[in-house]
Amino acid sequence: MNVQENVLPIEGSSRVLARHDRRIGSILAEEGKLGGEDIERVMELQQTEGLRFGEAALRLGLITADDLRCAVAKQYDLPHLLPGNESISSELVVAYEPFHPRAEELRALRTQLLMRWSNTKVGHRVLAIVSPGSGEGRSYVAANLAVVFSQLGERTLLIDADLRTPRQHRIFNVPDRIGLSAVLSGRADRSAITQILEFGRLSLLPAGAPPPNPQELLSRPSLGVLLQEMWTEFDIILIDTPPAKLYADAQSVTFRAGSAMMLARKDHTRLADTASVIRELSDTGARIVGTVFNAF
Numbered sequence: 001m002n003v004q005e006n007v008l009p010i011e012g013s014s015r016v017l018a019r020h021d022r023r024i025g026s027i028l029a030e031e032g033k034l035g036g037e038d039i040e041r042v043m044e045l046q047q048t049e050g051l052r053f054g055e056a057a058l059r060l061g062l063i064t065a066d067d068l069r070c071a072v073a074k075q076y077d078l079p080h081l082l083p084g085n086e087s088i089s090s091e092l093v094v095a096y097e098p099f100h101p102r103a104e105e106l107r108a109l110r111t112q113l114l115m116r117w118s119n120t121k122v123g124h125r126v127l128a129i130v131s132p133g134s135g136e137g138r139s140y141v142a143a144n145l146a147v148v149f150s151q152l153g154e155r156t157l158l159i160d161a162d163l164r165t166p167r168q169h170r171i172f173n174v175p176d177r178i179g180l181s182a183v184l185s186g187r188a189d190r191s192a193i194t195q196i197l198e199f200g201r202l203s204l205l206p207a208g209a210p211p212p213n214p215q216e217l218l219s220r221p222s223l224g225v226l227l228q229e230m231w232t233e234f235d236i237i238l239i240d241t242p243p244a245k246l247y248a249d250a251q252s253v254t255f256r257a258g259s260a261m262m263l264a265r266k267d268h269t270r271l272a273d274t275a276s277v278i279r280e281l282s283d284t285g286a287r288i289v290g291t292v293f294n295a296f
């Protein structure tokens with residue numbers, strides 16, 4: 001298969017930012033950050049210096065940079081966290097810095113996926129995030145994508161099926177004692193799924209205690225049963241996986257998920273490895289929705 005033909009474009013998403021329906025001044029006033037007199041002073045400075053409202057308010061010391069960031073995020077309907085929130089990893093760029101170019105890329109990727117799903121009318125929106133080696137960004141992209149889907153109001157479940165080097169519980173700061181490994185071996189039920197309170201519609205099934213037999217566990221029918229149960233409750237299910245070149249785990253997961261997204265890290269992942277993993281995954285009958293080049 002020609003990898004290049006199957007590339008999910010990550011397009012610049014200035015469209016995401018094009019909506020501009022609420023004024024920063026009224027958001028700040030509603031939040032009690034600015035009073036009527038403050039607003040007059042800001043507008044005066046705005047006019048004499050030709051500044052934007054937020055810049056002028058900052059210049060006058062009436063609001064902090066965090067106040068402005070929050071108000072702008074509100075203006076564009078992007079719930080986000082303030083820096084310094086100890087509980088959730090700063091790797092979640094879409095949550096901490098919704099206007100970072102990386103966050104825009106991830107929202108553009110979300111759009112691409114939604115478009116593909118709506119064009120192909122697939123019933124279940126389940127996606128394994130796969131790549132050949134370690135450190136290529138599977139966990140990073142899976143976590144951030146899960147957040148942007150939930151920001152859109154989609155009921156989103158992120159499953160950490162990297163039972164070898166799990167990371168999602170650290171990114172979202174949830175306990176990892178009971179998770180997928182216990183569910184697959186029949187020792188736990190769906191109560192192992194944790195809702196991430198910071199993002200109302202996002203839930204995480206962490207990997208859980210490391211099992212001695214990850215490959216065998218992931219190839220059990222119980223993974224299929226779990227996914228079937230879950231797709232009645234969630235709109236979107238994303239699954240993090242271990243390196244596909246090293247272990248057959250990703251293949252088992254993709255087989256059950258029915259579809260996968262390939263990641264290739266720029267100047268790191270070999271094209272031949274990407275091609276051979278795509279071949280192996282396609283042999284499972286799964287659909288490869290595209291390849292994303294992760295440049296960082």
Ligand SMILES: Nc1ncnc2c1ncn2[C@@H]1O[C@H](COP(=O)(O)OP(=O)(O)O)[C@@H](O)[C@H]1O
Pocket residue numbers: 091102131133134135136137138139140141167294295296
């Ligand atoms: N697009 C990106 N921008 C910035 N940092 C990234 C990006 N993708 C991955 N990283 C960082 O690279 C490191 C490895 O990523 P990770 O998702 O753990 O890889 P994998 O799951 O493929 O082993 C992490 O520290 C992660 O934060």
Ligand SMILES: [Mg+2]
Pocket residue numbers: 138139140162165167240241
């Ligand atoms: Mg990982």
